[in-house]
Amino acid sequence: MRRKRSRFSRLGTLSIALLLALCVTGVGYAAWTDEVSIDGTANLGYVEVVLSSGACSDPQITCSVSAPHTLVVTLTDAQPGTYTCGFTITNTGTIPVKIQNIAVSVVPAGVEVSVLGVTEGTQIEQAGVYPDSFDGMVIVTMQESCEGTFSVNVVFSFVQWNMYIE
Amino acid sequence: MTRLARLKTQVRPGRWLIIALVAVVAFSSVGITYARMQGGPQNKGLVPCCCDPFTWVVSNDDGTENNVNPYMIIDPGDDGGGTGYDRWGAQSSDDPSGPQTMGVECDRYDKDVARTTAWISEDYLEITVLVENAYPSYYPTVFFALTCPDSALGTITGIVMDNDFPDALTVSTSGIYPGQPIPQGEEVTGAVHVHVEQAAAQNAIYMFKVSIATECQPAVTCGTAYAYHADYATCFLDLGFTKWGWTNGPLGPGSYEFQLWAGAADCDTSKGRLVGQLTVDYDGSTAVVTYNIYEGNWMTATHLYVGSNRLPRGKGGSETVSPGQYPYVHDPLNNVTTDRYTVTGLSGNIYVVAHAVVCWSG
Numbered sequence: 142m143r144r145k146r147s148r149f150s151r152l153g154t155l156s157i158a159l160l161l162a163l164c165v166t167g168v169g170y171a172a173w174t175d176e177v178s179i180d181g182t183a184n185l186g187y188v189e190v191v192l193s194s195g196a197c198s199d200p201q202i203t204c205s206v207s208a209p210h211t212l213v214v215t216l217t218d219a220q221p222g223t224y225t226c227g228f229t230i231t232n233t234g235t236i237p238v239k240i241q242n243i244a245v246s247v248v249p250a251g252v253e254v255s256v257l258g259v260t261e262g263t264q265i266e267q268a269g270v271y272p273d274s275f276d277g278m279v280i281v282t283m284q285e286s287c288e289g290t291f292s293v294n295v296v297f298s299f300v301q302w303n304m305y306i307e
Numbered sequence: 308m309t310r311l312a313r314l315k316t317q318v319r320p321g322r323w324l325i326i327a328l329v330a331v332v333a334f335s336s337v338g339i340t341y342a343r344m345q346g347g348p349q350n351k352g353l354v355p356c357c358c359d360p361f362t363w364v365v366s367n368d369d370g371t372e373n374n375v376n377p378y379m380i381i382d383p384g385d386d387g388g389g390t391g392y393d394r395w396g397a398q399s400s401d402d403p404s405g406p407q408t409m410g411v412e413c414d415r416y417d418k419d420v421a422r423t424t425a426w427i428s429e430d431y432l433e434i435t436v437l438v439e440n441a442y443p444s445y446y447p448t449v450f451f452a453l454t455c456p457d458s459a460l461g462t463i464t465g466i467v468m469d470n471d472f473p474d475a476l477t478v479s480t481s482g483i484y485p486g487q488p489i490p491q492g493e494e495v496t497g498a499v500h501v502h503v504e505q506a507a508a509q510n511a512i513y514m515f516k517v518s519i520a521t522e523c524q525p526a527v528t529c530g531t532a533y534a535y536h537a538d539y540a541t542c543f544l545d546l547g548f549t550k551w552g553w554t555n556g557p558l559g560p561g562s563y564e565f566q567l568w569a570g571a572a573d574c575d576t577s578k579g580r581l582v583g584q585l586t587v588d589y590d591g592s593t594a595v596v597t598y599n600i601y602e603g604n605w606m607t608a609t610h611l612y613v614g615s616n617r618l619p620r621g622k623g624g625s626e627t628v629s630p631g632q633y634p635y636v637h638d639p640l641n642n643v644t645t646d647r648y649t650v651t652g653l654s655g656n657i658y659v660v661a662h663a664v665v666c667w668s669g
Binding site: 178180181235237301 | 436437451478510517520
């Protein structure tokens with residue numbers, strides 16, 4: 142029985158010695174190794190453009206904005222002549238934008254639509270920085286009278302300034 | 308049945324061994340975990356370490372061209388301007404549109420829309436990079452330098468990129484690589500490049516982390532050391548030789564203790580390093596010479612002369628101070644801290660010239 146006790150004692154001592162040795166090894170490892178880091182946070186900006194309609198030249202013409210960037214110009218019982226409707230494009234985002242495209246929907250025969258004030262490629266700076274907005278005008282020229290109502294859609298598309306494709 | 312007897316029947320010694328081994332692994336893990344939790348060694352206390360590993364950091368879009376000695380301008384073009392648009396004023400520059408190489412201008416847009424700043428933590432273990440108002444194709448670079456303590460040689464053992472949004476951000480490093488040495492007393496420079504991809508979402512916040520594992524080992528310096536006794540030493544230079552060192556004598560029978568000085572150029576101990584001591588026990592016919600080196604130092608060779616002349620004789624018969632020509636040599640020695648010679652056949656007064664090649668960390 143005594144011999145057994147002695148064996149346990151030796152085993153325990155050996156184990157404790159090993160424990161301590163390896164702990165020291167671990168701490169020693171601490172002494173000679175290191176880890177440094179580069180921690181990054183990237184906050185993205187955003188593109189946000191607001192299109193708003195302005196005053197129109199005659200009672201026969203009205204305009205409104207349809208999401209996201211469509212100006213809906215409506216004429217009622219229009220007579221030959223020129224009608225205009227104003228609009229404003231404002232960059233309310235944090236990134237400068239350019240107008241990538243201005244598309245006018247199909248119009249009836251004898252009707253011409255043009256846009257003044259902005260063109261494709263016009264750059265609108267971010268909010269708070271001049272020029273962060275542009276005033277423009279849609280001009281509808283009627284060659285002949287047109288009874289009833291028809292609408293013309295002028296659709297603007299925008300991209301961040303460095304993504305503009307010429 | 309006694310408790311021990313029950314224990315004997317219930318738990319065999321082999322099981323104890325398994326338990327002990329498990330505990331060994333667990334406790335060694337504790338030690339290594341401690342190493343990790345320490346965030347690396349500290350520049351105080353007794354722990355030698357890679358201290359203040361980041362020495363500087365430079366962003367190439369914070370509006371300042373940084374002149375870092377000895378590299379000159381790190382980030383040319385980061386001049387605080389905004390050619391066509393200047394959101395940040397002097398706090399940022401025209402936005403980088405491509406990766407930058409240290410000291411070389413990179414492609415930039417003509418607008419200052421985004422900004423990148425970077426700074427080092429107080430413990431120099433972490434660099435924080437903050438990219439603001441970024442957008443697809445924005446491409447800032449952050450330069451940095453890593454070093455080890457002056458007394459250590461370092462190695463970059465690993466670089467781990469942690470980027471949960473690879474579709475939105477491409478983060479890469481340049482200038483550093485696993486296995487790259489960090490020379491003693493020098494620094495290595497690297498860069499982190501961040502490219503915002505088209506898939507990046509507006510108003511999003513993306514995080515990334517570059518972990519750089521380093522290892523620092525103390526540099527070893529070795530020097531030649533000679534025994535010196537203020538009462539008996541004569542400098543080799545005073546004997547017409549061009550090398551420093553001492554012969555000690557004449558010594559009659561008795562016990563003597565000498566200092567071992569390394570690097571004491573011109574026999575000036577104020578220029579040297581006291582690395583140990585030498586004892587000589589001389590009974591009139593036999594001398595026992597023992598080298599004992601202080602902790603933190605070790606020997607790779609010893610050369611000894613003991614004789615009735617002030618210096619040993621070389622191959623041509625003339626006096627020499629070259630250790631390689633001393634009559635008693637232990638070379639090489641396996642980084643020992645003690646060495647002993649027993650020289651017999653002596654008589655009368657003797658001289659001792661004891662040389663050692665001693666090394667130490669740092």
